[in-house]
Amino acid sequence: MRKLIAGNWKMNCLKGEGIELARDLGMRYAQENDPAFDLLICPPATLIDAVGNVIAGSGVLLGGQDCHAEPKGAHTGDIAAPMLADLGCSHVIVGHSERRQNHGEIDLVVAEKAAAAHRAGLAAIICIGETEAERDAGHALAVCTRQLAGSVPKGATADNTVIAYEPVWAIGTGRTPTAADVAEVHRHIRAELCRQMSDADRVRILYGGSVKPSNAAELMSVPNVDGALVGGASLKAEDFWAIAQACS
Ligand code: 13P
Numbered sequence: 001m002r003k004l005i006a007g008n009w010k011m012n013c014l015k016g017e018g019i020e021l022a023r024d025l026g027m028r029y030a031q032e033n034d035p036a037f038d039l040l041i042c043p044p045a046t047l048i049d050a051v052g053n054v055i056a057g058s059g060v061l062l063g064g065q066d067c068h069a070e071p072k073g074a075h076t077g078d079i080a081a082p083m084l085a086d087l088g089c090s091h092v093i094v095g096h097s098e099r100r101q102n103h104g105e106i107d108l109v110v111a112e113k114a115a116a117a118h119r120a121g122l123a124a125i126i127c128i129g130e131t132e133a134e135r136d137a138g139h140a141l142a143v144c145t146r147q148l149a150g151s152v153p154k155g156a157t158a159d160n161t162v163i164a165y166e167p168v169w170a171i172g173t174g175r176t177p178t179a180a181d182v183a184e185v186h187r188h189i190r191a192e193l194c195r196q197m198s199d200a201d202r203v204r205i206l207y208g209g210s211v212k213p214s215n216a217a218e219l220m221s222v223p224n225v226d227g228a229l230v231g232g233a234s235l236k237a238e239d240f241w242a243i244a245q246a247c248s
Contacts, residue, residue, distance in 0.1 A: 003220065003247040004162065004204050004227035006040040006125065007234025008065060008093060009047075018047040019054050024237035026058035035059070036248040037227070040091055041234075045079050052088040063091035063125070066099055069112035071119070081113075081120035092117045093125045093229075095151050097168045100127075107150025115153035118160045125162040125206070125229065126151050128189075132169035140167070140181075141188045148192045158202035163189055164229040170209025172232060179222050182207055186224035213239050216246035 013021065022041060029039050042063040043051045052062050068078040084092055094117060095110030105113075114124035128147035130140040144165065152161065165185055170176050177185070186205050193200035207219055208229030219225060227247070233239040 001202070001204060001226045003037040004040060004206060005037050005240075005244040005247065006063065006091070006093075006164075006206065006227065006229045007042060007240050008096070008208075008229055008231050009041070009043045009234060010065070010098070010231055011044055012235055013043060013047060015047060015050060018043055019050055021235065021237055022051040022054040022060075025240065026055040026060050028237070028241050029060045030058040035244075037244050039244055042091070042093055048084070048087045048089065056088075061091060062087070062089045063093065064089050064122075065093050065096070067092045067094065067113055067117055067120075067122075069109070069116045071116065081116045081122055084117075085120045085122055089122060091123045091125055091162070093127060093164070095147075096127045097129060097166060097171060101168075107147055110147075110151040111153040114151065114161070115155065118153065118155055123160050123162055124156075125164050127164045127166050127208070127229070129164075129166040129168055129170075129209070135167065135169065140185060144185060144189055145192055148189065148196070152193075152196055156197055158197070158199040158204075161197075162204045162206060162227075163193070164206040164208050165189060166208035166229060168209075172210070174210050176210050176215055176219070179218055182219060182225060183222045186222065190224050211243055213242035213246070216243040220246050 040061040064084040067081040094113040117124040130143040204226035206227045211228045
């Protein structure tokens with residue numbers, strides 16, 4: 001399966017830095033002869049338009065980091081999925097653990113956001129993953145089962161849905177699960193998706209959490225790992241590019 005390397009910039013980058021970073025990546029991707037991977041940038045909402053202009057024509061994809069479940073209305077500070085589509089986004093991240101933790105987003109809310117993304121013609125990158133306590137208690141697979149059942153909406157297909165497995169304890173910590181642990185969880189996710197969708201074998205399942213150039217090749221070679229969702233290392237063009245190169 002063609003891999004998807006996605007950069008989640010989170011709440012980082014003022015305009016100048018963001019444009020420079022996007023321009024660098026756009027140039028690298030445009031110069032790559034027949035790239036073996038899709039490259040996606042998810043900047044903060046303030047920069048989506050500017051980044052979109054900079055990467056136009058390069059083949060790099062654009063995404064949002066969150067969307068509201070409603071297409072418009074009185075929701076101060078929120079962003080609707082059609083607004084993201086309007087700016088040229090093809091993807092939107094929903095249910096990131098930072099949204100689940102800091103904004104109290106439960107599975108039902110995540111499913112509604114993903115459904116809104118689908119209605120707007122966007123692919124939803126639905127994030128799941130266990131906390132450290134849940135892993136220590138031996139519940140990692142059960143947590144993923146529960147989150148998949150609750151967060152993946154009806155109508156999800158391989159074309160409009162990407163799953164990102166991001167163990168919460170691996171995000172921004174420099175710690176990653178072993179390749180064997182990642183393989184176990186991704187195999188489990190694939191099997192669970194097969195119960196919910198007819199084309200589950202084509203759904204891309206990304207790994208996220210402390211992906212960096214030094215571990216990317218190993219993680220990306222794990223069966224059922226179809227790409228990466230990268231936080232910190234996506235803020236440096238050289239590092240993000242090196243991670244993408246690990247797929248080719
Ligand atoms: P880090 O790559 O900084 O660990 O973040 C991962 C992440 O949360 C991507 O969504």
